[in-house]
Each structure stands twice: as C-alpha cells, then as structure tokens.
Amino acid sequence: MTFDSLTFAVFFAIVFPLYVVARSFAARKNLLLVASCVFYGAWNPVFLLLLAFTTVFDWWAGLRIHAAADDAARRRWMVASVVASLSILGYFKYAQFFANTAIAAFAGFGIDYRPLDLGIILPLGISFYIFESISYIVDVYKRRIEPTRSLRDYGLFMTFFPHLVAGPIMRYRDFGEQIATPRVVTAEAVALGAYLLIAGLFLKIVGADHVFAPVTNLVFAADYKAGFVGAWMGAFAFSMQVFCDFAGYSLAALGIARMLGFHLPANFESPFASVGIAELWTRWHISLSNWLRDYVFNPLGHYRKGRWRGYANVLITFTACGFWHGAAWHFVAWGALHGAMLVGERMIKESPIGALKIWETKFARVNLALLTFALFSLAVVFFRALDLAQAWQRVCAMFAFVADDAAAFVWNAEAKIFAIGLVVGLLVQAGLKHRKGWEWLPRVHWLMRTGLLGFMLVAIVLSPGRTAAFIYFQF
Amino acid sequence: MTERQSAHWWKTWALALVLCIVCTAAFEAFWRSRGYWPTVMDSKDLWSQQRARASKPAPPLRVALLGASRIQYGFSPSVFRDEARKIGVHVDPIMLALNGQYPLAALRSLAQDDRFRGVAIVGIDALGFDKIARDMQADTVNFYETEFTPARELHRRLLTRLQPHLIAARPDFSWSAIARGYIDHGAPPAKEYVTFYADRSGATDYSRGQAEYLRQSRIEGVKRHYANYVPPPPERWLADAREVIDWVRAINMRGGRVVFYREPVSSAIREYDERYMPRAKYLDALAKIAPAVFVNFEDYPALDIETPDTSHIDAKDIPRHTAAFVRVLRERGVL
Numbered sequence: 001m002t003f004d005s006l007t008f009a010v011f012f013a014i015v016f017p018l019y020v021v022a023r024s025f026a027a028r029k030n031l032l033l034v035a036s037c038v039f040y041g042a043w044n045p046v047f048l049l050l051l052a053f054t055t056v057f058d059w060w061a062g063l064r065i066h067a068a069a070d071d072a073a074r075r076r077w078m079v080a081s082v083v084a085s086l087s088i089l090g091y092f093k094y095a096q097f098f099a100n101t102a103i104a105a106f107a108g109f110g111i112d113y114r115p116l117d118l119g120i121i122l123p124l125g126i127s128f129y130i131f132e133s134i135s136y137i138v139d140v141y142k143r144r145i146e147p148t149r150s151l152r153d154y155g156l157f158m159t160f161f162p163h164l165v166a167g168p169i170m171r172y173r174d175f176g177e178q179i180a181t182p183r184v185v186t187a188e189a190v191a192l193g194a195y196l197l198i199a200g201l202f203l204k205i206v207g208a209d210h211v212f213a214p215v216t217n218l219v220f221a222a223d224y225k226a227g228f229v230g231a232w233m234g235a236f237a238f239s240m241q242v243f244c245d246f247a248g249y250s251l252a253a254l255g256i257a258r259m260l261g262f263h264l265p266a267n268f269e270s271p272f273a274s275v276g277i278a279e280l281w282t283r284w285h286i287s288l289s290n291w292l293r294d295y296v297f298n299p300l301g302h303y304r305k306g307r308w309r310g311y312a313n314v315l316i317t318f319t320a321c322g323f324w325h326g327a328a329w330h331f332v333a334w335g336a337l338h339g340a341m342l343v344g345e346r347m348i349k350e351s352p353i354g355a356l357k358i359w360e361t362k363f364a365r366v367n368l369a370l371l372t373f374a375l376f377s378l379a380v381v382f383f384r385a386l387d388l389a390q391a392w393q394r395v396c397a398m399f400a401f402v403a404d405d406a407a408a409f410v411w412n413a414e415a416k417i418f419a420i421g422l423v424v425g426l427l428v429q430a431g432l433k434h435r436k437g438w439e440w441l442p443r444v445h446w447l448m449r450t451g452l453l454g455f456m457l458v459a460i461v462l463s464p465g466r467t468a469a470f471i472y473f474q475f
Numbered sequence: 476m477t478e479r480q481s482a483h484w485w486k487t488w489a490l491a492l493v494l495c496i497v498c499t500a501a502f503e504a505f506w507r508s509r510g511y512w513p514t515v516m517d518s519k520d521l522w523s524q525q526r527a528r529a530s531k532p533a534p535p536l537r538v539a540l541l542g543a544s545r546i547q548y549g550f551s552p553s554v555f556r557d558e559a560r561k562i563g564v565h566v567d568p569i570m571l572a573l574n575g576q577y578p579l580a581a582l583r584s585l586a587q588d589d590r591f592r593g594v595a596i597v598g599i600d601a602l603g604f605d606k607i608a609r610d611m612q613a614d615t616v617n618f619y620e621t622e623f624t625p626a627r628e629l630h631r632r633l634l635t636r637l638q639p640h641l642i643a644a645r646p647d648f649s650w651s652a653i654a655r656g657y658i659d660h661g662a663p664p665a666k667e668y669v670t671f672y673a674d675r676s677g678a679t680d681y682s683r684g685q686a687e688y689l690r691q692s693r694i695e696g697v698k699r700h701y702a703n704y705v706p707p708p709p710e711r712w713l714a715d716a717r718e719v720i721d722w723v724r725a726i727n728m729r730g731g732r733v734v735f736y737r738e739p740v741s742s743a744i745r746e747y748d749e750r751y752m753p754r755a756k757y758l759d760a761l762a763k764i765a766p767a768v769f770v771n772f773e774d775y776p777a778l779d780i781e782t783p784d785t786s787h788i789d790a791k792d793i794p795r796h797t798a799a800f801v802r803v804l805r806e807r808g809v810l
Contacts, residue, residue, distance in 0.1 A: 001626040002626070005626065005630040006629070006634060006637075007630040008626075010633065041625075042625050042626035043624045043625075044624060187485075188484060191488060210651040412655075412658070413659045414655060416658060417651060446487050449483075449487050450490045450494075453488070454490065454491040454495060457491055457492070457494070457495035458495050458498045458499070461499050461643055462499075462502065462643055463650060464648075465516070465645070465649055465652075
C-alpha cells in the first residue's frame, strides 16, 4: 500500500478514528500493530510470514543476548541473529545477482551456462526492516539499550506502518521511548502532521511524477542516445525526481506518524543546498547515513587508525551503501563514486588549499553548492541507468564525448516544466537550508500557510494518472 | 503552541479545503462547458483486476475476450452475458483486449494458468500470429503476474467509481498534460470519440469524431505498415504458430476452449490483409491443424458489420455484433 493511493486513504480513514477513540495506549498499540500488518499484507500477504519470522527471532535473540551469562554467549547470539538477518537479505536481494555474476565469470573462462532465473520476488521494504533489526541486536549486544520483553512493542517497532517499507530507518532507542509512554493526539499535531502528509504527497505526485519523471524517462530510455545537454538535463532531472520521490515519502511518513502522536527523525534536510558531498550526506537519507556511520564506518575504525585507513573505510562504507541500494554493479559503482568523492573532498580540505578556507565567502558557497549538485547528478547517472554500459554512455556525453548520432535535446513543454521545477526546487532548498525540522511551520503567517496548502491540494487533485511506484520501494 | 495558533490551524485547513473544492469545481465546469466529459480510463490495474476473474472457478463459465481494439470496441460484456443467458448458458465475459496490441501473450498467460478452464475468444488476424507480434501484451501480463496486489486492486476499484464523475480524474486532463498540449501544440486536449466503461469495454462513437479523417488515417497507416513489413512465408508462419497450438491444447486439456475470431474490417484493410496474407494460405491453413474453433466474419453475414474507419464498428452496432457472435458460438458448439 502506498501513501499516494486511494487504498491508503480508506485505510487511514478507518485506522485514525479508531486510534483516537481507543481507550488505552495498549489498545492503541494493538491497533497499530494489526493495521501495520494489514498495510504490509495488502502488498503480498505471504511475505508477512517472513517479516513475522525476522521480528520474533530477533526479539528472542535480543532477550537471549541480555540473559547470557558470559560475553562469548552474548557474542554467539548476536552473530547468529545478524547472520540470520543478512542471510534473509542475501537470499531475497542478492542471490540472483550472485548467480548472474558467477555465470558471467564462468563465461569469461569459456564455461557457458544458461542465464539462471531464480524467480525470487524481493519482499517490500526488506532492506529497511533488516537494517532496523540489526541495529536493535547490535545495540542490545553493545549494552546501548535494554531489550524489550514485549513482543508486541518490538513488533510495532519493526512494522509501524509509516516507516515500514521505505524508512526512515528507526533505532529502538528512539522508538522504544515513544512506545513506553502513551502518545497524545492533539489537534495541533494532527493539523501539522496532515500538512506534512500533503506536502509529501505534493513532492511525490506533482514534483517527482509530473515535473521531473518525464525528462528522466526520456533521457534514460534504453534506445535514447543522449547528447551533452540531454545527458546533463537527464541527470539533473533524476536528481530532483529521486529527491522529490523519497523525501516526499519520508515527509508523508513523518506527517502520518505525527498525527498518531509519534515522532520520526527527519530523513532529508535541503540536501541540494549542501556545500560539499560530506555535508550532502548529513542531509540526504539521513537515517541511512547515520546507520552506516554507526554500524559500518565506526566499527571499521573510522579515521582512528590513520588517514589512509580512514579513506579506505569511507570507500568500503559507501560501496556497501551502493550495494544496499540495489543488487547490480551500477549501484555498486554509484556508492563507490560517492566514497571517492568524499575521500577527494577530505583530501582537499586537509591540503594547503583547504587552509585557504575559500568556501567561507557567500559567492564561493553558492558556486560550490551548485558544483555539489552537479557532482551528485553526475554520480546519480549510475543509480538511474539500466546498467553500467548505459551509465558510461551518459557520463561520456556529460563530458562532451558524444556519439555522432546522439539525439538533440528538445526544449518542449516537458523540458520547460522541468527547468522551472529545477530552479524552484534549488531555490526552495537554499531558502530552507538553515531550518531544522518542521516546528517553524506553525509560526508562518497563517494566510501564507493556507495559500501554500491550497496550492498543494489543488495541484495534487489535478495530477492524476502518472503516479509511479516509489523509487525506494524497489530496495 | 498557543490557542491563537491552534485556531489558525483550523482556519488554514478549512480555507485550503474550500479553495481546493472551488478550484476543482471550476475546472470541471470549464471543461464540461467545452464539450469534454468524464470517463473511466483504462490501465494495467483495471486489466489485472479483470484478468484475476478469469482464474476463478466456474460457474459461471469464464469467457475471456482477448484481442486488440476491435474486440475492446466491438463487444459488450453485458450484452454477451444477457444473450448467453437467453440460450441457457451462464457466462462471465471478461474483457481482456488491449487497444493497439495483438493478444497472444495474454493467451499464453491463460494457457499457463492451471486455474483457467473457460473459453478464450481471441480476436486476431494472420498478422497477429506472426512472431514479431507475440509479446505485445507481455508487459501488461507481466504486471498482472508480478506487480498487481490487493492494495492496487482496491485502489483501482475506488478509482473506477470516481472517474465516471470527474474530468479531473482523467490522466489526459492533468495539469501537466494540459500544459504540454498548450505549450507544444497551442491546443486543448483532443476530443475523444471513445468512451470506456468499468468492464474495460469501449465504444467508438463516430458521430462525435471525424469518421472520414479517421478512415483515411487508417488506410494510410495500413499502407505504410505493409510497405515496411514482409510477411513470413506461409510454411514458416505455420511452423511458428505451432507454439500457439500447444497453448490451445493446454487449455483444451483442462476442459476449456479457444476460439480465434477474425473481426469485421473493410476497405483497404480487408484488401491488404488478403493481398499480403491470403486467408487460404494462412488462417484457413492454421484452422485445419489447430484444435481450436475459427470464426471469420467473412463467413457469417451477421458478423460482417460496417466499420466506419475500416477497422472498428460503431457504438450503435456493438449489441448487434455481440448478439450475432454469441449465436455463432452456439452454432459452433462452444456455448
């Protein structure tokens, strides 16, 4: 079930009033757990069993870790749980990739096998909930948190429908506190939450699907040979599309959670206003970058073991980040490219050039922000391309190595709408850069707030038909 | 938050909703005053919703109507049901035809589905059996098999209830589609002469459109097509069709039936079909070896109905065409 469907509208129209009138917090939690299972099962009921297995096993493993008499036993339970989680993820997400890679490798040695179709369906949201369960187990093992004795509470942490299929990736430390104390549903929270829900749907339906997707789909079509302008426009369009798509989903999730009295962490904070790739990753998919920092980069040793080891750790972490996104080499390349850009940025900052602090002037910051967006867009080609070959063709075109029969980019209505959307999108992010969270929204003059809400509602109503699946649902 | 701010939230939402309702009403009034109307819009979800019904057990007897636009705009499932009932057969006609796409991928899907035990009516001509046309509907079939979920089904059911009442629910009237029309062509959306229904059937009302223009366009289109297309020789065509015969056998083995129906066409389409893929060497040759029923409109005067654009019958003739076809099925022992 997606937030932008009529199914969800009906679902929430039933769940929300029941939640409000429920007598006790326990009843509310029971309701949310059942509703979350319905929400997930509406996609494919069979995979509820997989989610249930992961949930029950990790909850039990958490208790075992806590109860273990010695460190070796604690470690055994932790390893067992993490291996089980990664095995599930590995089978459903990566088995086909490894099979194809092995077949291609054998072919390189002249051993010819037929392509293998394992017919594995990727369970919705598996990358997100597996990461949440790993963080829970590791945090219990590291004694950062105490495991919950309530299977219902742990189940709700795992399945809470606003964040279940595409994050934000929650930590039990944050969520556990919220399910330990009764949530209060206030009119203000409902009004603000609904406002964020509409803003999220606006980003997704109007921004991603109607403004940016048409240019992306044109430039990244399998038979389109991009020229210099087309390749850049396609890359810019997809950068904005994936932002509107994912930030829209995350914002809607935040809004829905807030209506229910819960707080989810912000997942995007004006990433395209960032100066440098390092800053961008503190503003883009924040819950994932925090997770990677805490459960991959820091355990690898951070920069504590020397500069070069630190660079290697960054590269490993971001290559893993790419692999988390998708089981294909172009995703790996995307992650590795981000790792390389982060290392490059750090090397510049540590060099004599860095001592000049050129980015401290406003003029330089504006230009560096645009450069950061361009670099992000260059890398995102690997994310969006159908395969490495297509990505390489687009990247070559971006550096003016253009095929003779490349298509000229046509400035038709779709391109003009995209160009306006791009400028507006970047300006809005620049304007919102220093605002954290959404607590400032109630302080905006109510007439301005009303006008913006009315505009978003009208635009959503007048944007039927093109709705595509949320991009991050495939991960 | 202060009480004053709380009051403002109430005003914010109330005014924004009023604004939204007023703008939507104005949008509806504007386009209706210009002769546009709301209609159900076809989609992969709607197709999948119908396709799921084909796998349900009998009774009633599931009758899958496969084909392209000639079936989609040529048969009325409700008339089909009523006519069958008159002859004592309880059927559930399911419209699975897809505009502009030959249907063999859908037939393959039914053949591979052990739960389908009904009758497949396949609207097709000789060109449609060619291998190059075989996967035209594969994308939609694949969507049904891998992406259609209970959530999508409910969404589509609700949308189908909404679309007959709101122009704003038509994708071709989204703000971006309208902007594209005006910026690129300086024109509003084209006036459709096809009306869709919730059962996925459509009706082409040529009194609304420019029949002569459409007729000339189709004649030019078929000339262009045959100028660039070399039909396979009959022997190869028949050899390729053996795969289809296997699908027919699979359906027959489960107690189902398959009917291949060449729908009414006229003028240049009829001439070119016969010139490039003569009936005797192609369709009739296949009929001799395939364990299916073949119905050709040329053999049944009641099915040889006028096609104003050379390829599709007019909306007013759909009940007559459907009723005549049900009678033919009865004659041939299918119903």
